Amino acid sequence: xxxxxxxxxxxxxxxxxxxxxxxxxxxxxxxxxxxxxxxxxxxxxxxxxxxxxxxxxxxxxxxxxxxxxxxxxxxxxxxxxxxxxxxxxxxxxxxxxxxxxxxxxxxxxxxxxxxxxxxxxxxxxxxxxxxxxxxxxxxxxxxxxxxxxxxxxxxxxxxxxxxxxxxxxxxxxxxxxxxxxxxxxxxxxxxxxxxxxxxxxxxxxxxxxxxxxxxxxxxxxxxxxxxxxxxxxxxxxxxxxxxxxxxxxxxxxxxxxxxxxxxxxxxxxxxxxxxxxxxxxxxxxxxxxxxxxxxxxxxxxxxxxxxxxxxxxxxxxxxxxxxxxxxxxxxxxxxxxxxxxxxxxxxxxxxxxxxxxxxxxxxxxxxxxxxxxxxxxxxxxxxxxxxxxxxxxxxxxxxxxxxxxxxxxxxxxxxxxxx
Numbered sequence: 001x002x003x004x005x006x007x008x009x010x011x012x013x014x015x016x017x018x019x020x021x022x023x024x025x026x027x028x029x030x031x032x033x034x035x036x037x038x039x040x041x042x043x044x045x046x047x048x049x050x051x052x053x054x055x056x057x058x059x060x061x062x063x064x065x066x067x068x069x070x071x072x073x074x075x076x077x078x079x080x081x082x083x084x085x086x087x088x089x090x091x092x093x094x095x096x097x098x099x100x101x102x103x104x105x106x107x108x109x110x111x112x113x114x115x116x117x118x119x120x121x122x123x124x125x126x127x128x129x130x131x132x133x134x135x136x137x138x139x140x141x142x143x144x145x146x147x148x149x150x151x152x153x154x155x156x157x158x159x160x161x162x163x164x165x166x167x168x169x170x171x172x173x174x175x176x177x178x179x180x181x182x183x184x185x186x187x188x189x190x191x192x193x194x195x196x197x198x199x200x201x202x203x204x205x206x207x208x209x210x211x212x213x214x215x216x217x218x219x220x221x222x223x224x225x226x227x228x229x230x231x232x233x234x235x236x237x238x239x240x241x242x243x244x245x246x247x248x249x250x251x252x253x254x255x256x257x258x259x260x261x262x263x264x265x266x267x268x269x270x271x272x273x274x275x276x277x278x279x280x281x282x283x284x285x286x287x288x289x290x291x292x293x294x295x296x297x298x299x300x301x302x303x304x305x306x307x308x309x310x311x312x313x314x315x316x317x318x319x320x321x322x323x324x325x326x327x328x329x330x331x332x333x334x335x336x337x338x339x340x341x342x343x344x345x346x347x348x349x350x351x352x353x354x355x356x357x358x359x360x361x362x363x364x365x366x367x368x369x370x371x372x373x374x375x376x377x378x379x380x381x382x383x384x385x386x387x388x389x390x391x392x393x394x395x396x397x398x399x400x401x402x403x404x405x406x407x408x409x410x411x412x413x414x415x416x417x418x419x
Contacts, residue, residue: 014267018402019394021050021263022255022320025240026394032251033259034180034244036075039251040217040287043240043262047220047285050266054273056222056283059304065219067298070182071291072098076208078247080190083201089250090176090390092196096158096189097181101209106167108137110199113145116153130164138164139197141171161187169203171196177388178243178252180291184211208247217241217287219295221304224272224281232279232417233305235313235373236409237296237364238265239289243388255394257387258289260320267406268316275410279417282310286364289317296364300371307368312337312416313375314409315365321382322401325353329377330369332358337374337416344411350404355381380405 024030024046031039048063059065074095080087087093109129115122129135140157142150157170167188176191188205197203220240226232238261242254253259262285272281282305288294300307331338338356345354360366365375380401386392 014271014406015399015402017267017270018260018263018399021266022259022397023394025259025262026253026255028251032244033240033242033254034252035071035073035212035215036245039244040241044218044220044285044287047240047262047266051220051222051269051283054266054269056224056269056273059221059223063220063222065221065299065302065304066216067219067288067294068214068216069288069291069294071212071215072181072184073210073212073244074101074208074246075210076248077206078208078250079204079206081204082192082197085196087192087196089246090178090252092193094176094178094191095207095246096185096191097179098183098185099188099190099207099209100184100186101207102167102188103206104204106137106203106205107135108139108167108169108203109135110139110141112141113143113153126164137167137169137203139169139171139192143171143173143194158189161185161189167205169197175389178246179388180243182291184209217295219287219299220285222269222283223305224269224277226279226281227276228278230279230417231309233282233310234279234413234417235282235284235310236265236268236316237284237286237313238262238316239286239295239364241287241290241295243290250390252388252390253393255386255392255397256318256320256384257392258317258319259394260397260399261316261318264316264319264402264405267402268409271406271410277414279311279413281413289364293361293364293366296367300367307371307373310368310373312413313365313368313373314413315363315375315377317363317377318379319405320380320397320399321384322351322380322405323383323398324381325351325355326378326380326401326405327355327357329357329360329362329379330365330375331356333369334374334376337376340415341408341412344415345408348407348411350408351401
């Protein structure tokens with residue numbers, strides 16, 4: 001109890017703030033912050049209200065920057081039955097994000113590695129199916145294939161839809177990871193876990209799918225102007241969107257990716273509002289990251305702030321742990337800044353390690369780097385490995401290094417702008 005007296009009260013305040021925001025963004029009312037029920041728009045309004053409550057200024061009188069894009073969605077029924085068994089979405093099966101919907105009972109044929117190895121027999125089988133309509137779907141199972149060939153076979157199974165124009169099911173032991181698509185395949189493509197289908201069984205689909213054209217998403221932007229007439233600007237970014245709903249009953253909470261990064265963005269905003277910096281600080285919560293870095297691309301092509309005036313950008317994505325330290329994407333591009341970060345961490349003993357990684361187009365920092373803006377993408381490392389699945393929930397996050405990462409980034413921004 002005595003030791004607790006020496007723990008700064010700000011630690012608990014920042015930790016609770018990060019937890020509060022993450023839990024809210026992961027709640028069902030946000031629909032996975034995707035494109036069913038305008039979950040991303042609900043999240044955008046929430047973030048703008050947080051900025052306003054903190055007293056942060058909007059850019060050009062408006063917190064929002066709108067843009068449009070196409071997106072494939074699954075707003076209603078999401079049922080797959082094998083025989084009489086109703087499968088669980090996201091656990092027993094995963095629909096490809098580009099898949100169309102449909103309501104049909106299918107009589108699939110099994111295509112395994114042994115059949116594909118016998119090329120003449122495989123070709124004859126496919127021709128027979130396509131000609132005589134003895135089956136109306138394919139189940140590909142490559143569990144017996146050499147490991148170094150499986151990826152090629154998986155690609156083949158998806159591409160096979162273009163040839164057959166029939167539904168394709170892939171039996172896979174791989175971890176289910178979902179995404180977002182702006183296109184629609186010619187027929188349904190669905191992943192199945194081993195043991196969910198037996199050869200000879202029918203497969204029943206009842207899937208509601210809707211392709212949205214020119215869907216409106218919004219970046220959320222705010223700013224704290226530095227004391228005096230500082231010309232230095234540091235930018236903090238995080239994407240708030242996630243994968244949304246796979247049917248009306250199943251959604252992807254996106255706790256680590258990236259409710260946690262959005263929460264850290266708002267924690268940083270709160271800190272700098274309460275401790276006014278000498279430099280300008282811009283905060284951007286991006287939409288459309290999961291759909292292909294769309295929000296950040298749109299911002300860099302239609303900047304609400306002069307990109308040449310940005311001294312450094314720090315992109316926060318997957319910030320819910322930290323027990324094993326953090327990784328810095330672009331560390332090899334900006335070696336001096338990475339060395340400064342390492343120096344601060346060593347002096348203050350914040351994190352177990354800061355790992356270097358080269359350039360990658362894997363988050364919203366990418367388009368800024370392409371435009372000549374120096375940037376880091378920072379993500380935490382820890383025991384939580386849930387990613388793009390239904391298990392990436394608020395309760396699975398530790399928030400182990402919220403305070404240390406906050407302090408590290410504050411000191412980093414201060415030293416960068418003092419030169």
